Amino acid sequence: MAFIDSHCHLDFTEFDATRSKLIQQCQQLGIEKLIVPGITLAQSLSLCAFAKQHSAVRIGAGLHPYFLAEYHHSHLAKLTEFTVQHRQQLVAxxxxxxxxxxxxxxxxxxxxxxxxxxxxxxxxxxxxxxxxSHDLIAQSFKRCKPKYGGVIHAFSGSLQQAQYYIKQGFKLGVGGVITYQRAQKTRSVVAHIAPEHLLLETDAPAMPLAGFQGQINTPLQLPLVFEQLCQLKQITTPYKAGFQKQLYDSCSELFRI
Structure with a gap:
């Protein structure tokens, strides 16, 4: 089986000592591509060089709200300049x-x-x-409609919100949260969504799976997320390969990789 981790932060320092071996292990497990998002201006600017070092990595560029304290009014102009210049290296x-x-x-x-x-x-x-913030995101989408879709990372909303995003051309990121029994709402929603609207992700090194709390999460856990998703959707072994291909194709088509 082939997989794409649609969201992992492999450039974080948690992986400095293990990164090359980890990527090799991912390849051996069939995890062919690893999408690394941008989160700050400086980190986004560094990702082109990072991707050149690791052929399995694909990158985005952006400013994550968690790092608003680092934001300067010049950052948007610099981000725009960088993304225009490096458009061919970006998938998101x-x-x-x-x-x-x-x-x-x-x-x-x-x-x-x-x-x-x-x-x-x-x-x-x-x-x-x-x-x-689903309501605030929807308001932004009304003022500024996305034309090329995307992914709602770590989706945890209602079925109605999921359907809204799908109508806007978005896919839903599915990760370790579905391995927790307490996440019944998210598990129920994901169970009802067709595979062409779902992407697998780990958010490594964060968002560890149930049973792995306190450990550094890695993309090697992606097959476990897939197995949990199969259980939620009651997909048995004879149909897993076809289901996995649908998920792979969904991600590949969205990011054109």
């Missing part, structure tokens, strides 16, 4: 989005909508972060 704009746990929603919204405009200009999908 993001990670970007709106997070209600972080102050200054007005500024977050302005930055997010700049990312949408940029993705539209470059004909790229978006990697969208959310936290208690």
């Amino acid at each position: 704009i993001g990670e970007c989005g709106i997070d209600r746990s972080i102050d200054d929603i007005v500024l977050q919204t302005q930055i997010f909508e700049h990312h949408i405009d940029l993705a539209n200009q470059l004909e790229l999908p978006l990697i969208v972060h959310h936290r208690q």
